[in-house]
Amino acid sequence: MNHLLAKKKGHNGGYVKMISDEDIFNLPDDLDNPHDYDTDYKLEDDEWFGIGNFSEIDFCIDLLKNDFNSAEYIQIAIADYNGLKYLCSYQDNRYYYFQKLSNSHTVRRKWFSISQQPEIQNDNPIIILKELPDAIYDSEEDILYFKKLTSITTIFPKIGDLYKEATQKDTEQFLENEFINLSNDYDALKVKKANRKRIAMAMDTFNAFTQQQRSTIYDYIKEYCIDLEFSDTDKNFNIGSEENLKQLMYGIEQRYYTTTIGDEKRLANSITTM
Amino acid sequence: MNFFYRLFLTFNATSLILVVFLVKEQVLINEIDCGLVNLPNYISYLVYFLVPVVMTYLSLLIARFLSKDNIKESSILSIEQANNTFLPSYLGYFFVALSVPYVETLIFAFAILFIFTFLSQTLYFNPLFLVFGYHFYYLNTTNNVQLFVITKKVLKEPKSIEIEQLRRINNFTFIDIKK
Numbered sequence: 497m498n499h500l501l502a503k504k505k506g507h508n509g510g511y512v513k514m515i516s517d518e519d520i521f522n523l524p525d526d527l528d529n530p531h532d533y534d535t536d537y538k539l540e541d542d543e544w545f546g547i548g549n550f551s552e553i554d555f556c557i558d559l560l561k562n563d564f565n566s567a568e569y570i571q572i573a574i575a576d577y578n579g580l581k582y583l584c585s586y587q588d589n590r591y592y593y594f595q596k597l598s599n600s601h602t603v604r605r606k607w608f609s610i611s612q613q614p615e616i617q618n619d620n621p622i623i624i625l626k627e628l629p630d631a632i633y634d635s636e637e638d639i640l641y642f643k644k645l646t647s648i649t650t651i652f653p654k655i656g657d658l659y660k661e662a663t664q665k666d667t668e669q670f671l672e673n674e675f676i677n678l679s680n681d682y683d684a685l686k687v688k689k690a691n692r693k694r695i696a697m698a699m700d701t702f703n704a705f706t707q708q709q710r711s712t713i714y715d716y717i718k719e720y721c722i723d724l725e726f727s728d729t730d731k732n733f734n735i736g737s738e739e740n741l742k743q744l745m746y747g748i749e750q751r752y753y754t755t756t757i758g759d760e761k762r763l764a765n766s767i768t769t770m
Numbered sequence: 771m772n773f774f775y776r777l778f779l780t781f782n783a784t785s786l787i788l789v790v791f792l793v794k795e796q797v798l799i800n801e802i803d804c805g806l807v808n809l810p811n812y813i814s815y816l817v818y819f820l821v822p823v824v825m826t827y828l829s830l831l832i833a834r835f836l837s838k839d840n841i842k843e844s845s846i847l848s849i850e851q852a853n854n855t856f857l858p859s860y861l862g863y864f865f866v867a868l869s870v871p872y873v874e875t876l877i878f879a880f881a882i883l884f885i886f887t888f889l890s891q892t893l894y895f896n897p898l899f900l901v902f903g904y905h906f907y908y909l910n911t912t913n914n915v916q917l918f919v920i921t922k923k924v925l926k927e928p929k930s931i932e933i934e935q936l937r938r939i940n941n942f943t944f945i946d947i948k949k
Binding site for chain 1 (some may be wrong): 838840841842844845849909912913915917925934936940941944
Protein backbone atom coordinates (compact mmCIF):
# COMPACT_ATOMS: atom_id res chain seq x y z
CA MET A 497 0.00 0.00 0.00
CA ASN A 498 1.27 3.49 -0.85
CA HIS A 499 1.46 6.17 1.81
CA LEU A 500 2.11 9.91 1.68
CA LEU A 501 3.93 11.38 4.67
CA ALA A 502 4.92 14.95 5.41
CA LYS A 503 7.85 16.15 7.48
CA LYS A 504 7.13 18.91 9.96
CA LYS A 505 9.50 21.83 10.44
CA GLY A 506 11.53 22.38 13.57
CA HIS A 507 13.96 20.30 15.56
CA ASN A 508 11.36 17.94 16.94
CA GLY A 509 9.32 17.93 13.77
CA GLY A 510 8.44 14.34 13.02
CA TYR A 511 6.59 12.80 10.13
CA VAL A 512 2.81 12.85 9.86
CA LYS A 513 0.67 10.63 7.67
CA MET A 514 -1.46 12.31 5.02
CA ILE A 515 -2.93 9.97 2.39
CA SER A 516 -2.89 6.21 1.86
CA ASP A 517 -3.57 3.86 -1.01
CA GLU A 518 -3.08 6.41 -3.81
CA ASP A 519 -0.40 6.77 -6.49
CA ILE A 520 1.14 10.14 -5.75
CA PHE A 521 4.15 10.16 -8.08
CA ASN A 522 4.93 8.06 -11.12
CA LEU A 523 8.26 6.38 -11.56
CA PRO A 524 10.23 8.22 -14.30
CA ASP A 525 11.41 5.94 -17.10
CA ASP A 526 14.81 7.60 -17.40
CA LEU A 527 16.38 6.46 -14.14
CA ASP A 528 18.77 4.04 -15.83
CA ASN A 529 22.33 5.28 -16.22
CA PRO A 530 22.33 7.89 -13.46
CA HIS A 531 25.27 10.30 -13.52
CA ASP A 532 27.61 10.63 -10.55
CA TYR A 533 27.20 13.99 -8.88
CA ASP A 534 29.56 16.63 -10.23
CA THR A 535 29.17 20.40 -9.91
CA ASP A 536 30.69 20.83 -13.34
CA TYR A 537 28.12 18.66 -15.04
CA LYS A 538 24.83 19.96 -16.37
CA LEU A 539 22.19 17.24 -16.73
CA GLU A 540 20.35 16.59 -19.96
CA ASP A 541 16.55 16.67 -19.63
CA ASP A 542 16.29 12.92 -19.35
CA GLU A 543 19.17 12.40 -16.95
CA TRP A 544 19.35 12.10 -13.16
CA PHE A 545 22.21 12.30 -10.72
CA GLY A 546 22.53 9.13 -8.65
CA ILE A 547 24.25 8.38 -5.34
CA GLY A 548 24.81 4.67 -4.77
CA ASN A 549 24.97 2.83 -1.41
CA PHE A 550 23.00 5.75 -0.11
CA SER A 551 21.91 4.19 3.19
CA GLU A 552 25.56 3.94 4.27
CA ILE A 553 26.29 7.62 3.68
CA ASP A 554 26.27 10.10 6.58
CA PHE A 555 23.54 12.32 5.26
CA CYS A 556 21.02 9.53 4.71
CA ILE A 557 17.96 10.11 6.91
CA ASP A 558 16.55 7.59 9.42
CA LEU A 559 13.30 7.30 7.52
CA LEU A 560 15.16 5.52 4.72
CA LYS A 561 17.21 3.32 7.02
CA ASN A 562 14.35 2.00 9.19
CA ASP A 563 11.53 -0.35 8.24
CA PHE A 564 8.56 1.55 6.90
CA ASN A 565 5.30 1.18 8.78
CA SER A 566 2.59 3.72 8.10
CA ALA A 567 0.73 2.91 11.32
CA GLU A 568 3.60 4.41 13.32
CA TYR A 569 2.89 7.90 12.08
CA ILE A 570 0.31 10.26 13.50
CA GLN A 571 -2.44 11.47 11.18
CA ILE A 572 -1.89 15.07 10.05
CA ALA A 573 -3.84 17.80 11.87
CA ILE A 574 -4.97 21.04 10.23
CA ALA A 575 -2.53 23.04 12.38
CA ASP A 576 0.40 21.03 10.96
CA TYR A 577 -0.06 22.44 7.45
CA ASN A 578 1.57 25.73 8.40
CA GLY A 579 4.94 24.17 8.94
CA LEU A 580 5.63 21.39 6.48
CA LYS A 581 9.13 20.92 5.10
CA TYR A 582 8.69 18.22 2.51
CA LEU A 583 6.49 15.39 1.34
CA CYS A 584 7.59 11.78 1.13
CA SER A 585 5.55 9.21 -0.72
CA TYR A 586 6.34 5.56 -0.07
CA GLN A 587 5.19 3.51 -3.05
CA ASP A 588 5.25 -0.10 -4.25
CA ASN A 589 7.10 -1.20 -1.08
CA ARG A 590 10.26 0.07 -2.70
CA TYR A 591 10.39 3.72 -3.77
CA TYR A 592 10.45 6.86 -1.65
CA TYR A 593 9.54 9.99 -3.63
CA PHE A 594 10.43 13.34 -2.10
CA GLN A 595 9.04 16.76 -2.85
CA LYS A 596 10.32 19.84 -1.11
CA LEU A 597 7.52 22.15 -0.02
CA SER A 598 7.80 25.88 -0.32
CA ASN A 599 5.21 28.63 -0.25
CA SER A 600 4.94 28.45 -4.02
CA HIS A 601 3.41 24.97 -3.78
CA THR A 602 0.55 26.17 -1.59
CA VAL A 603 -2.18 27.98 -3.46
CA ARG A 604 -4.09 30.32 -1.18
CA ARG A 605 -6.04 31.97 -3.97
CA LYS A 606 -9.63 31.58 -5.12
CA TRP A 607 -10.05 28.64 -7.42
CA PHE A 608 -12.64 26.39 -9.02
CA SER A 609 -12.40 22.98 -10.57
CA ILE A 610 -13.09 22.32 -14.23
CA SER A 611 -16.63 20.97 -14.25
CA GLN A 612 -20.11 21.70 -15.55
CA GLN A 613 -21.09 23.52 -12.40
CA PRO A 614 -17.89 25.09 -11.16
CA GLU A 615 -17.98 26.32 -7.61
CA ILE A 616 -15.69 29.02 -6.30
CA GLN A 617 -13.48 27.83 -3.46
CA ASN A 618 -12.54 30.69 -1.22
CA ASP A 619 -10.90 29.46 1.93
CA ASN A 620 -9.66 26.11 0.76
CA PRO A 621 -5.94 26.39 0.10
CA ILE A 622 -4.46 23.52 -1.88
CA ILE A 623 -1.00 21.99 -2.15
CA ILE A 624 0.32 21.33 -5.64
CA LEU A 625 2.17 18.11 -6.34
CA LYS A 626 4.96 18.39 -8.87
CA GLU A 627 5.00 16.16 -11.91
CA LEU A 628 8.53 15.03 -11.11
CA PRO A 629 9.64 14.54 -7.52
CA ASP A 630 12.78 16.35 -6.31
CA ALA A 631 14.40 13.08 -5.29
CA ILE A 632 13.65 9.38 -5.56
CA TYR A 633 15.16 6.73 -3.31
CA ASP A 634 15.10 3.17 -4.56
CA SER A 635 15.39 1.02 -1.42
CA GLU A 636 16.16 -2.17 -3.34
CA GLU A 637 19.04 -0.74 -5.34
CA ASP A 638 19.97 1.66 -2.51
CA ILE A 639 20.33 4.60 -4.90
CA LEU A 640 19.17 8.17 -4.43
CA TYR A 641 18.23 9.95 -7.66
CA PHE A 642 17.90 13.71 -7.96
CA LYS A 643 18.19 16.50 -10.48
CA LYS A 644 19.10 19.59 -8.51
CA LEU A 645 21.21 19.46 -5.38
CA THR A 646 19.87 22.78 -4.06
CA SER A 647 16.29 21.51 -4.03
CA ILE A 648 17.09 18.50 -1.84
CA THR A 649 19.26 20.20 0.79
CA THR A 650 16.15 20.74 2.96
CA ILE A 651 15.45 17.00 2.80
CA PHE A 652 19.03 15.79 3.35
CA PRO A 653 20.56 18.67 5.31
CA LYS A 654 24.18 17.56 5.09
CA ILE A 655 24.11 16.70 1.40
CA GLY A 656 25.35 20.22 0.66
CA ASP A 657 28.79 18.90 1.64
CA LEU A 658 28.91 17.39 -1.81
CA TYR A 659 29.41 20.90 -3.00
CA LYS A 660 32.94 21.66 -2.24
CA GLU A 661 33.33 25.34 -1.60
CA ALA A 662 36.63 27.03 -0.84
CA THR A 663 36.84 28.56 2.64
CA GLN A 664 38.09 32.09 3.19
CA LYS A 665 41.53 30.68 4.03
CA ASP A 666 41.67 28.55 0.87
CA THR A 667 40.60 31.53 -1.19
CA GLU A 668 43.25 33.81 0.34
CA GLN A 669 45.90 31.17 -0.14
CA PHE A 670 44.91 30.62 -3.73
CA LEU A 671 44.94 34.33 -4.57
CA GLU A 672 48.46 34.62 -3.08
CA ASN A 673 49.79 32.34 -5.83
CA GLU A 674 52.60 33.89 -7.88
CA PHE A 675 50.69 33.74 -11.12
CA ILE A 676 47.96 36.02 -9.75
CA ASN A 677 48.37 39.76 -9.41
CA LEU A 678 45.43 41.37 -7.62
CA SER A 679 44.45 44.82 -8.80
CA ASN A 680 41.53 47.19 -8.57
CA ASP A 681 41.22 46.52 -4.77
CA TYR A 682 40.01 43.03 -5.54
CA ASP A 683 40.76 40.57 -2.73
CA ALA A 684 39.61 37.32 -1.12
CA LEU A 685 36.74 39.04 0.69
CA LYS A 686 35.17 39.99 -2.60
CA VAL A 687 35.12 36.47 -4.02
CA LYS A 688 31.51 35.33 -4.36
CA LYS A 689 30.03 31.87 -3.86
CA ALA A 690 30.20 30.78 -7.50
CA ASN A 691 33.90 31.59 -7.77
CA ARG A 692 34.63 29.94 -4.41
CA LYS A 693 33.23 26.72 -5.83
CA ARG A 694 35.42 27.12 -8.89
CA ILE A 695 38.48 27.80 -6.72
CA ALA A 696 37.80 24.63 -4.73
CA MET A 697 37.87 22.64 -7.95
CA ALA A 698 40.74 24.52 -9.64
CA MET A 699 42.98 24.43 -6.57
CA ASP A 700 43.40 20.68 -6.79
CA THR A 701 43.81 20.72 -10.54
CA PHE A 702 46.42 23.47 -10.45
CA ASN A 703 48.45 21.94 -7.61
CA ALA A 704 48.73 18.73 -9.59
CA PHE A 705 50.41 20.54 -12.52
CA THR A 706 54.17 20.45 -13.02
CA GLN A 707 56.11 23.69 -13.69
CA GLN A 708 56.17 22.80 -17.36
CA GLN A 709 52.42 22.22 -17.45
CA ARG A 710 51.79 25.49 -15.66
CA SER A 711 53.61 27.47 -18.37
CA THR A 712 51.56 25.60 -20.97
CA ILE A 713 48.34 26.54 -19.14
CA TYR A 714 49.38 30.23 -19.02
CA ASP A 715 49.89 30.20 -22.78
CA TYR A 716 46.58 28.41 -23.24
CA ILE A 717 44.72 30.99 -21.13
CA LYS A 718 46.45 33.89 -22.91
CA GLU A 719 45.31 32.47 -26.21
CA TYR A 720 41.63 32.24 -25.26
CA CYS A 721 41.15 35.10 -22.80
CA ILE A 722 42.21 38.20 -24.62
CA ASP A 723 40.65 40.43 -21.93
CA LEU A 724 42.76 38.87 -19.22
CA GLU A 725 46.00 40.89 -18.90
CA PHE A 726 49.21 38.87 -18.56
CA SER A 727 52.47 40.44 -17.52
CA ASP A 728 55.34 38.72 -19.35
CA THR A 729 57.96 40.06 -16.96
CA ASP A 730 56.25 38.95 -13.72
CA LYS A 731 54.56 35.94 -15.30
CA ASN A 732 51.23 36.68 -13.71
CA PHE A 733 47.64 37.43 -14.60
CA ASN A 734 46.02 40.68 -13.59
CA ILE A 735 42.87 39.81 -11.62
CA GLY A 736 40.69 42.81 -10.81
CA SER A 737 37.17 41.44 -10.88
CA GLU A 738 34.98 38.37 -10.46
CA GLU A 739 34.85 38.05 -14.24
CA ASN A 740 38.67 37.93 -14.51
CA LEU A 741 38.84 35.30 -11.82
CA LYS A 742 36.15 33.23 -13.53
CA GLN A 743 38.04 33.29 -16.82
CA LEU A 744 41.21 32.20 -15.06
CA MET A 745 39.42 29.33 -13.29
CA TYR A 746 37.90 28.13 -16.55
CA GLY A 747 41.36 28.27 -18.04
CA ILE A 748 42.88 26.11 -15.31
CA GLU A 749 40.06 23.60 -15.83
CA GLN A 750 40.81 23.78 -19.58
CA ARG A 751 37.26 24.52 -20.51
CA TYR A 752 38.16 26.50 -23.62
CA TYR A 753 38.37 24.69 -26.90
CA THR A 754 38.35 25.25 -30.64
CA THR A 755 36.04 23.37 -32.95
CA THR A 756 37.79 21.08 -35.43
CA ILE A 757 35.70 22.37 -38.30
CA GLY A 758 35.24 26.12 -38.49
CA ASP A 759 37.89 26.94 -35.89
CA GLU A 760 35.33 28.50 -33.57
CA LYS A 761 36.54 29.25 -30.09
CA ARG A 762 34.18 27.91 -27.43
CA LEU A 763 33.66 27.59 -23.71
CA ALA A 764 32.42 24.26 -22.29
CA ASN A 765 29.53 25.11 -20.00
CA SER A 766 29.47 21.63 -18.54
CA ILE A 767 32.17 18.98 -18.61
CA THR A 768 32.31 15.27 -18.05
CA THR A 769 35.16 12.81 -18.51
CA MET A 770 34.57 10.38 -21.37
CA MET B 771 -16.13 11.88 10.67
CA ASN B 772 -13.40 10.31 12.74
CA PHE B 773 -14.44 12.27 15.84
CA PHE B 774 -18.05 11.06 15.65
CA TYR B 775 -16.91 7.54 14.96
CA ARG B 776 -14.81 7.60 18.09
CA LEU B 777 -17.78 8.90 20.10
CA PHE B 778 -19.83 6.05 18.68
CA LEU B 779 -17.19 3.46 19.61
CA THR B 780 -16.90 4.88 23.11
CA PHE B 781 -20.64 4.63 23.54
CA ASN B 782 -20.63 1.02 22.34
CA ALA B 783 -17.83 0.14 24.72
CA THR B 784 -19.55 1.64 27.75
CA SER B 785 -23.22 1.01 26.94
CA LEU B 786 -23.26 -2.38 28.67
CA ILE B 787 -23.36 -0.45 31.95
CA LEU B 788 -26.78 0.84 30.97
CA VAL B 789 -27.91 -2.69 30.07
CA VAL B 790 -26.76 -4.07 33.42
CA PHE B 791 -28.47 -1.21 35.25
CA LEU B 792 -31.78 -1.76 33.42
CA VAL B 793 -31.63 -5.47 34.23
CA LYS B 794 -30.87 -4.76 37.88
CA GLU B 795 -33.78 -2.31 38.12
CA GLN B 796 -36.01 -4.86 36.34
CA VAL B 797 -37.19 -2.26 33.85
CA LEU B 798 -39.27 -4.14 31.28
CA ILE B 799 -40.46 -3.36 27.78
CA ASN B 800 -43.78 -5.01 28.61
CA GLU B 801 -45.26 -1.68 29.75
CA ILE B 802 -44.79 0.01 26.37
CA ASP B 803 -47.72 -1.75 24.73
CA CYS B 804 -50.58 -3.76 26.24
CA GLY B 805 -49.93 -6.59 23.77
CA LEU B 806 -46.53 -7.20 25.40
CA VAL B 807 -47.78 -7.61 28.97
CA ASN B 808 -47.38 -11.37 29.06
CA LEU B 809 -43.80 -11.44 27.76
CA PRO B 810 -41.31 -13.08 30.10
CA ASN B 811 -38.71 -10.75 31.65
CA TYR B 812 -35.74 -12.26 29.86
CA ILE B 813 -37.15 -11.09 26.49
CA SER B 814 -36.74 -7.50 27.70
CA TYR B 815 -33.22 -8.19 28.90
CA LEU B 816 -32.35 -9.80 25.59
CA VAL B 817 -33.63 -6.76 23.69
CA TYR B 818 -31.49 -4.44 25.84
CA PHE B 819 -28.47 -6.60 25.21
CA LEU B 820 -29.09 -6.69 21.46
CA VAL B 821 -28.96 -2.89 21.16
CA PRO B 822 -25.17 -2.58 21.86
CA VAL B 823 -24.59 -5.74 19.77
CA VAL B 824 -26.31 -4.24 16.72
CA MET B 825 -24.53 -0.92 17.24
CA THR B 826 -21.18 -2.67 17.49
CA TYR B 827 -21.95 -4.50 14.25
CA LEU B 828 -22.74 -1.14 12.64
CA SER B 829 -19.47 0.30 13.90
CA LEU B 830 -17.61 -2.56 12.23
CA LEU B 831 -19.36 -1.78 8.95
CA ILE B 832 -18.51 1.91 9.17
CA ALA B 833 -14.85 1.13 9.95
CA ARG B 834 -14.07 0.54 6.26
CA PHE B 835 -14.46 4.26 5.58
CA LEU B 836 -11.72 5.25 7.99
CA SER B 837 -8.24 6.28 6.90
CA LYS B 838 -6.20 3.36 5.51
CA ASP B 839 -2.96 1.85 6.75
CA ASN B 840 -1.10 -1.41 6.43
CA ILE B 841 1.48 -3.45 8.27
CA LYS B 842 4.24 -4.87 6.10
CA GLU B 843 5.67 -8.30 6.60
CA SER B 844 8.58 -8.48 9.08
CA SER B 845 8.00 -5.00 10.48
CA ILE B 846 6.64 -6.36 13.79
CA LEU B 847 9.01 -7.24 16.58
CA SER B 848 6.72 -8.67 19.25
CA ILE B 849 3.07 -9.41 19.98
CA GLU B 850 1.12 -9.19 23.20
CA GLN B 851 -2.38 -10.57 23.37
CA ALA B 852 -4.80 -8.12 24.93
CA ASN B 853 -8.11 -10.02 24.87
CA ASN B 854 -8.26 -10.23 28.64
CA THR B 855 -6.97 -6.77 29.55
CA PHE B 856 -10.48 -5.34 29.28
CA LEU B 857 -11.81 -7.65 32.01
CA PRO B 858 -10.72 -5.65 35.10
CA SER B 859 -12.19 -2.43 33.74
CA TYR B 860 -15.35 -4.26 32.70
CA LEU B 861 -15.82 -5.82 36.10
CA GLY B 862 -15.50 -2.29 37.45
CA TYR B 863 -18.24 -1.10 35.07
CA PHE B 864 -20.56 -3.91 36.16
CA PHE B 865 -20.10 -3.32 39.87
CA VAL B 866 -20.82 0.35 39.33
CA ALA B 867 -24.01 -0.50 37.42
CA LEU B 868 -25.13 -3.01 40.04
CA SER B 869 -24.53 -0.78 43.02
CA VAL B 870 -25.85 2.53 41.67
CA PRO B 871 -29.16 3.24 43.44
CA TYR B 872 -30.71 6.03 41.36
CA VAL B 873 -30.98 6.93 37.69
CA GLU B 874 -29.28 10.31 38.34
CA THR B 875 -26.30 8.60 39.93
CA LEU B 876 -26.10 6.25 36.97
CA ILE B 877 -26.15 9.11 34.47
CA PHE B 878 -23.39 10.86 36.36
CA ALA B 879 -21.22 7.73 36.70
CA PHE B 880 -21.82 6.82 33.06
CA ALA B 881 -20.90 10.32 31.87
CA ILE B 882 -17.60 10.22 33.76
CA LEU B 883 -16.74 6.75 32.45
CA PHE B 884 -17.70 7.83 28.93
CA ILE B 885 -15.48 10.91 29.02
CA PHE B 886 -12.47 9.02 30.35
CA THR B 887 -12.88 6.13 27.96
CA PHE B 888 -13.07 8.62 25.11
CA LEU B 889 -10.08 10.64 26.24
CA SER B 890 -7.89 7.67 27.12
CA GLN B 891 -7.99 6.86 23.39
CA THR B 892 -6.22 3.54 23.70
CA LEU B 893 -9.17 2.01 25.55
CA TYR B 894 -11.86 1.28 23.04
CA PHE B 895 -12.04 -2.26 24.41
CA ASN B 896 -15.46 -3.36 23.58
CA PRO B 897 -15.95 -6.99 24.66
CA LEU B 898 -18.68 -7.26 22.03
CA PHE B 899 -15.92 -7.28 19.40
CA LEU B 900 -15.09 -10.73 20.79
CA VAL B 901 -18.63 -11.84 19.96
CA PHE B 902 -17.95 -10.95 16.32
CA GLY B 903 -14.74 -12.97 16.33
CA TYR B 904 -12.25 -10.13 16.81
CA HIS B 905 -9.14 -10.29 18.97
CA PHE B 906 -7.13 -7.51 20.59
CA TYR B 907 -3.36 -7.30 20.28
CA TYR B 908 -0.56 -4.96 21.21
CA LEU B 909 2.01 -5.03 18.40
CA ASN B 910 5.49 -3.57 18.81
CA THR B 911 7.10 -2.49 15.53
CA THR B 912 10.78 -2.80 14.69
CA ASN B 913 11.05 0.96 15.31
CA ASN B 914 9.72 0.48 18.86
CA VAL B 915 6.27 1.93 18.39
CA GLN B 916 3.36 0.17 20.10
CA LEU B 917 0.13 -0.23 18.14
CA PHE B 918 -3.20 -1.54 19.40
CA VAL B 919 -4.74 -3.73 16.72
CA ILE B 920 -8.22 -5.25 16.57
CA THR B 921 -8.26 -8.13 14.10
CA LYS B 922 -9.98 -11.43 13.29
CA LYS B 923 -6.64 -13.05 12.55
CA VAL B 924 -4.90 -15.13 15.18
CA LEU B 925 -1.47 -13.58 15.45
CA LYS B 926 1.34 -15.68 16.81
CA GLU B 927 4.58 -15.27 14.87
CA PRO B 928 5.75 -11.61 14.77
CA LYS B 929 7.89 -11.92 11.62
CA SER B 930 5.04 -13.31 9.54
CA ILE B 931 2.46 -10.68 10.46
CA GLU B 932 1.17 -8.85 7.42
CA ILE B 933 -2.05 -6.88 7.59
CA GLU B 934 -3.11 -5.26 4.33
CA GLN B 935 -6.46 -3.70 5.18
CA LEU B 936 -5.97 -1.77 8.41
CA ARG B 937 -8.16 1.18 9.28
CA ARG B 938 -7.10 3.93 11.67
CA ILE B 939 -9.46 4.52 14.61
CA ASN B 940 -6.97 6.85 16.22
CA ASN B 941 -3.21 7.22 16.05
CA PHE B 942 -2.65 4.17 18.29
CA THR B 943 -5.68 2.01 17.60
CA PHE B 944 -6.22 0.18 14.31
CA ILE B 945 -8.79 -2.28 13.08
CA ASP B 946 -8.28 -4.94 10.44
CA ILE B 947 -11.41 -5.06 8.29
CA LYS B 948 -10.47 -8.16 6.34
CA LYS B 949 -12.51 -11.22 7.23
